[in-house]
Amino acid sequence: MNKNIASAFNPVAAARADARAPLPPAAVHPKSLLELPSGEARESLLAVHGILGAVLPPEKLAVYEAGGGSTSFLPLGVLERAHVTVVDIDKDQIRNNTYAHKTILGDIQSYRFAPETFDLVICYNVIEHLPDVEAALLGFCTSLKRGGLILIGAPNPQSLSGVVTRYSPHWFHVWFYRTMRGDKKAGLPGQAPFPTFFHPLVSLPRLEAFAQQHGLQVTYRREYESPRFPEMRARKPVLAALLDALAVAVNLFLPGKADARRGDYHVILRKR
Secondary structure, three states, X not given: OOHXXXXXXXXXXXXXXXXXXXXXXXXXXXXXXXXXXXXXXXXHHHHHHHHHHHHOOOOOEEEEEEOOOOOOOOOHHHHOOEEEEEEEOOHHHHHHOOOOOEEEEOOOOOOOOOOOOEEEEEEEOOHHHOOOHHHHHHHHHHHEEEEEEEEEXXXXXXXXXXXXXXXXXXHHHHHXXXXXXXXXXXXXXXXXXXXXXXXXXXXXXXXXXXXXXXXXXXXXXXXXXXXHHHHHHHHOHHHHHHHHHHHHHHHOOOOOOOOOOOOEEEEEEEEO
16 A cells, blocks of 8 residues: 555554654754764764753753854754853854844853853853953853753864964964865854964863862763864865874874874863
């Protein structure tokens, strides 16, 4: 019997068949994850999504996004039940944001909310651009409910890409984005890359020490290969091979199992 005809006579069976049908990726994952190449960065963001979906309360959520552009890094299941408040100092970033329920033009280093306002604070690819990371983190802690989570995504200052970013001029970052990544809008108002400061607290060990001192428990941490490496292997294979070789040489002088290609990290902190 034709499946559609059978479904018309048996709506329960039809519902079960629809539930088994795989959903398209765009209906399950945010754009930020879909745009990541296969590799460690994608794996880590999937793990982050799993933790947020499992740990956060199942009801309506209050979410503070410290710095918010045009793309959310939250899993769609969380985003759909969240009231998102974005604070950003860049009016172009505020204008580009399409998912926040409330946008505030302000500085996350000094802007303050009432204590215990939010279930989740997310600060993704932002703290490396702040001159005073400690002030921003203290604001996050105060605004977070007990048991709430802080998700931070940031570059690793000790990685190969982190060192290059720290000691190269901003025009070089714009050139890299436009030439090596093919991002023709790079450097335009409201578009990455943005000037980078690399405050000491961006370093993962120092960030973890700060968390311990301020009643935050590290529930997830992972340093992963920067997505720039798989991007360049696809776009510029010869240059990527040279950079891979350089990373291997640098790794010989690094302690333990450190890898200079692990240019980024995710960390989730829980307020005790």
